[in-house]
Amino acid sequence: MFKYVIHKILNKKWMAASLILGNLLLIGMVSGSVVYSNAVLNRLLVKELNNAMETTGVYPLQTAVEIRMDRTRSDVSVAGKVKELEYLTDSLSSDMQLKAREIIRNYYIRTNYLYAPEEKEVNSQVLDLSFLSGMEDHITFLSGKTYSNKLVDGAIEVIVSRKAMMEQDLMLGEELYLADARDKEGNPYKIRITGVFQNAESEDVYWVKSPDSYSKQFFMEENLFRELFVNYEAPEYKWNSIFYVLMDYSNIKSGQVGNMSSVLERFSEKVKAMDCYSYKEYFGELLQDFQVKEVRLNNILFLLEIPIFILLLVFIYMVNKQMMLNERGDIAMLKSRGASGGHIIRIYLYQGIIFSILGLLLGIPLGLFFCYSLGNSNAFLEFVSRTALKVDFTGKAFLASLLCGVISLVITLALAFWHTGETIVSYKRKLNKKAGKPVLKSLVAGAVFLGIAGYSLYNFRLHADTLAAGKGLDPLLFCGAIFFILGMAFLVQGLFPFMTEVIFCTGKNHWNPAAYASFQKLNKASDNQGFILLFLILTVSLGIFDATLARTINGNEEERIVYTTGADLVLQEKWVSNREDIQAYVASLKAMGQNVDESQFTVVYTEPDFDRYKELEGIEKVTKVLMDKGLLVNGNGGKISTALMGIQTKEFGETVNFKNGLLKTHWYNYLNEMGSSEDGILVSSNFRDMLGYKTGDTITCSGEEGSLTGIIKGFVDYWPSYAPVTLEKGKDGKAAEVNQFLIVANLSKVQKEWGITPYQIWIKTSGSSSFIYDFASQNNLQFEVFKDLSANIIEKNNDPFYQGTNGILTLGFIIILLICAIGFLIFWILSIFTRTLQFGVLRAMGMTLGEIIGMLVQEQFFLSVLPIFFGIFIGRLVSGLFVPLIQIAYTSSEQILPLEIMEQGADRVRVLVIVAAMVLLCMLIIGKLISDMKVTKALKLGED
Numbered sequence: 001m002f003k004y005v006i007h008k009i010l011n012k013k014w015m016a017a018s019l020i021l022g023n024l025l026l027i028g029m030v031s032g033s034v035v036y037s038n039a040v041l042n043r044l045l046v047k048e049l050n051n052a053m054e055t056t057g058v059y060p061l062q063t064a065v066e067i068r069m070d071r072t073r074s075d076v077s078v079a080g081k082v083k084e085l086e087y088l089t090d091s092l093s094s095d096m097q098l099k100a101r102e103i104i105r106n107y108y109i110r111t112n113y114l115y116a117p118e119e120k121e122v123n124s125q126v127l128d129l130s131f132l133s134g135m136e137d138h139i140t141f142l143s144g145k146t147y148s149n150k151l152v153d154g155a156i157e158v159i160v161s162r163k164a165m166m167e168q169d170l171m172l173g174e175e176l177y178l179a180d181a182r183d184k185e186g187n188p189y190k191i192r193i194t195g196v197f198q199n200a201e202s203e204d205v206y207w208v209k210s211p212d213s214y215s216k217q218f219f220m221e222e223n224l225f226r227e228l229f230v231n232y233e234a235p236e237y238k239w240n241s242i243f244y245v246l247m248d249y250s251n252i253k254s255g256q257v258g259n260m261s262s263v264l265e266r267f268s269e270k271v272k273a274m275d276c277y278s279y280k281e282y283f284g285e286l287l288q289d290f291q292v293k294e295v296r297l298n299n300i301l302f303l304l305e306i307p308i309f310i311l312l313l314v315f316i317y318m319v320n321k322q323m324m325l326n327e328r329g330d331i332a333m334l335k336s337r338g339a340s341g342g343h344i345i346r347i348y349l350y351q352g353i354i355f356s357i358l359g360l361l362l363g364i365p366l367g368l369f370f371c372y373s374l375g376n377s378n379a380f381l382e383f384v385s386r387t388a389l390k391v392d393f394t395g396k397a398f399l400a401s402l403l404c405g406v407i408s409l410v411i412t413l414a415l416a417f418w419h420t421g422e423t424i425v426s427y428k429r430k431l432n433k434k435a436g437k438p439v440l441k442s443l444v445a446g447a448v449f450l451g452i453a454g455y456s457l458y459n460f461r462l463h464a465d466t467l468a469a470g471k472g473l474d475p476l477l478f479c480g481a482i483f484f485i486l487g488m489a490f491l492v493q494g495l496f497p498f499m500t501e502v503i504f505c506t507g508k509n510h511w512n513p514a515a516y517a518s519f520q521k522l523n524k525a526s527d528n529q530g531f532i533l534l535f536l537i538l539t540v541s542l543g544i545f546d547a548t549l550a551r552t553i554n555g556n557e558e559e560r561i562v563y564t565t566g567a568d569l570v571l572q573e574k575w576v577s578n579r580e581d582i583q584a585y586v587a588s589l590k591a592m593g594q595n596v597d598e599s600q601f602t603v604v605y606t607e608p609d610f611d612r613y614k615e616l617e618g619i620e621k622v623t624k625v626l627m628d629k630g631l632l633v634n635g636n637g638g639k640i641s642t643a644l645m646g647i648q649t650k651e652f653g654e655t656v657n658f659k660n661g662l663l664k665t666h667w668y669n670y671l672n673e674m675g676s677s678e679d680g681i682l683v684s685s686n687f688r689d690m691l692g693y694k695t696g697d698t699i700t701c702s703g704e705e706g707s708l709t710g711i712i713k714g715f716v717d718y719w720p721s722y723a724p725v726t727l728e729k730g731k732d733g734k735a736a737e738v739n740q741f742l743i744v745a746n747l748s749k750v751q752k753e754w755g756i757t758p759y760q761i762w763i764k765t766s767g768s769s770s771f772i773y774d775f776a777s778q779n780n781l782q783f784e785v786f787k788d789l790s791a792n793i794i795e796k797n798n799d800p801f802y803q804g805t806n807g808i809l810t811l812g813f814i815i816i817l818l819i820c821a822i823g824f825l826i827f828w829i830l831s832i833f834t835r836t837l838q839f840g841v842l843r844a845m846g847m848t849l850g851e852i853i854g855m856l857v858q859e860q861f862f863l864s865v866l867p868i869f870f871g872i873f874i875g876r877l878v879s880g881l882f883v884p885l886i887q888i889a890y891t892s893s894e895q896i897l898p899l900e901i902m903e904q905g906a907d908r909v910r911v912l913v914i915v916a917a918m919v920l921l922c923m924l925i926i927g928k929l930i931s932d933m934k935v936t937k938a939l940k941l942g943e944d
Contacts (some may be wrong), residue, residue, distance in 0.1 A: 044801070048286060080232065101247060334628055540868050571786045605758060681745045684724060
């Protein structure tokens with residue numbers, strides 16, 4: 001039977017190749033997306049850890065435990081806990097399945113030191129005699145040498161930091177005596193300073209505390225310390241212990257986070273049960289936040305993959321069904337020769353297993369190729385050269401691939417089982433039976449799917465507040481789009497026969513024989529015709545929807561970045577002032593008992609040279625913008641906090657990036673109205689809506705620099721860099737919307753009232769922004785505020801969240817176009833093979849090759865070209881309904897500007913180019929097949 005299956009596959013090469021390709025793409029997409037999402041999450045995790053270190057200056061994967069011996073606890077009890085802590089900290093990294101970057105133990109005895117053994121302790125100084133494990137590999141000596149691991153001439157050799165040397169007024173080679181630590185003869189231990197050290201590398205994470213912070217520590221060799229002072233069973237001395245564990249996260253995987261959290265939780269419980277002096281871990285909350293992001297990103301990527309997954313299953317179903325229809329005669333013949341239903345099932349079981357295995361063998365490498373390629377995606381359908389994603393083919397990816405192979409096999413077996421009852425008699429009856437018109441079935445299916453899609457829209461509006469607060473994503477919202485497409489496709493499928501019938505009846509008396517034969521074929525409305533109609537509409541609609549979704553997500557986020565940044569470059573140098581002098585003077589007067597108010601002194605600033613920016617090559621426009629967020633105005637019976645922006649209206653309008661259409665009229669009109677009077681100001685619309693202000697009202701704001709009065713010339717809903725509403729967490733941890741107020745005033749008026757105060761410099765560049773980095777480096781400038789629009793957009797493109805979304809949508813769009821092309825060609829090529837007898841008869845009746853090709857062109861127009869245009873229309877329609885909702889679910893908490901659906905004509909052009917190429921290729925193949933067709937052979941087929 002296996003040989004029969006192989007022979008059968010080789011005789012149906014087109015169908016076999018199509019099924020193998022379908023399995024290949026299905027397994028490749030699923031395995032690749034699993035590996036890709038895992039790689040993206042790994043990159044996100046490393047990025048989160050790096051950001052934490054940059055923000056806090058503390059190595060993120062770190063724990064620090066300190067336990068002390070004191071009067072309230074038994075020394076023996078504490079010593080036992082120290083021993084247990086050593087074991088726990090040593091095994092912590094391995095329990096988390098990570099490599100330990102550093103495990104640092106710091107034991108110390110706090111005692112007094114004497115300059116001579118006969119001195120009294122009253123004149124002594126406090127020191128910590130200690131060891132720091134592994135410090136020898138992380139220090140260099142400014143002078144002297146390292147310590148010995150044994151007593152030298154009865155003395156303990158120690159090394160000290162540079163700061164300890166200076167603060168304790170010590171000398172190299174100096175000998176001191178420990179007041180509280182004595183040898184077996186009762187003599188105080190002698191210590192000898194042999195070296196002064198500093199850290200070997202400035203960025204060495206080993207130094208959790210900088211060497212200069214050890215200003216009272218005298219470090220000795222670890223083993224000698226343990227030999228002289230440490231006894232866990234019967235401690236003679238009181239020593240304190242600090243344990244630092246730093247874990248390497250360079251190769252950390254997102255799949256380890258769950259285990260890490262569990263291990264950390266158990267470790268923390270054990271440490272807290274020991275009643276330690278202090279305990280600090282720096283990554284527990286970070287891991288929890290990452291797990292939330294991980295679930296959200298996995299959900300979104302999975303939901304984005306569902307339409308492509310369904311489409312590939314539909315494609316496999318379509319090819320399998322076409323194969324079954326073509327092999328009904330073979331099945332009937334086998335049944336007539338005594339084959340049972342089980343034999344038929346086994347034939348297709350072996351065939352399905354072969355296709356699934358080939359799909360696994362070829363699909364998994366294809367998935368890895370997809371993953372590597374998508375790692376270079378910069379935006380939707382855009383690729384750049386960047387560091388490749390570190391990919392790992394996990395067990396989860398293999399199981400997903402195996403599941404896809406099984407699903408494909410189940411589809412094959414289900415269709416085979418449906419046809420096992422086929423006999424010669426039933427087969428002939430079906431051939432002679434006129435195909436029904438499943439109009440009602442299509443219309444009902446369309447209504448059901450549209451109903452589900454409508455419910456998803458209703459459900460979103462019902463829970464819009466939940467999404468706005470960023471609490472969760474509704475899977476039905478994502479699936480609603482594909483349900484809508486399916487519903488519309490079924491409606492078109494159901495109404496299609498009526499449309500062709502109307503067109504046929506309109507010119508019934510004028511159609512030539514070829515056109516008449518074409519309409520007869522269309523009006524039969526076979527299952528195959530309805531299926532290719534549905535398939536093409538589904539693929540094209542999904543392609544348009546994917547492209548629009550990607551463009552909208554990326555475009556709206558980039559517009560948000562442009563809006564919140566304000567200009568191509570925003571910077572503020574560090575201004576020199578007398579503020580610190582005033583604060584010191586006021587503090588000294590208060591120390592003398594005088595009641596002095598700091599506000600009575602005037603802060604004088606030294607303004608940096610603004611004109612030098614005008615001369616920089618690469619700057620097109622530049623302007624001054626004063627930003628002050630600490631002002632108060634009267635409102636609602638109290639004080640309302642507001643921000644102030646001082647601008648030069650002409651230069652501001654020429655420099656900033658502001659999208660037209662956000663305000664009722666062009667925003668230049670607002671600038672002109674404000675600039676017509678020095679006292680003119682613009683205020684945010686919430687001054688009118690919440691506080692009752694009107695145009696022409698006078699408003700006064702006051703702050704640290706003084707007060708400012710202006711006349712309202714207009715209200716603005718949006719303004720460069722202004723967020724009308726922000727989400728802030730309250731004391732209960734819940735996010736709540738907070739209204740932000742804004743006053744825009746003339747900079748000349750502000751400086752007239754307040755004098756020269758620090759302002760920002762907003763720049764419009766003529767191209768690259770690299771010049772500003774060179775300028776800052778050459779002039780040794782430090783910026784208190786620095787925003788680079790191009791760098792922010794690049795950061796967004798590199799963000800794992802957007803990179804993952806762009807990658808999946810890019811992969812989906814490419815697969816959709818590929819499946820559309822392959823499905824189209826398979827349908828028409830197989831259609832030609834199954835209609836060989838019809839074409840032979842038509843040629844024998846005198847129809848020319850050109851007329852037959854014309855008949856097929858007409859069929860292609862109705863069954864291919866029209867569905868494609870329906871698909872484009874439905875794709876744009878579903879994009880208008882669902883893309884804004886999905887975009888809200890993506891970034892609702894950060895969204896400032898009104899959502900806008902973004903499309904690129906190039907995406908539709910890509911679809912149409914693929915379609916044109918398919919039609920052209922199909923016509924060439926059809927022409928070749930028909931021209932090679934022999935009439936006598938076709939007629940002989942009919943006789944058989």
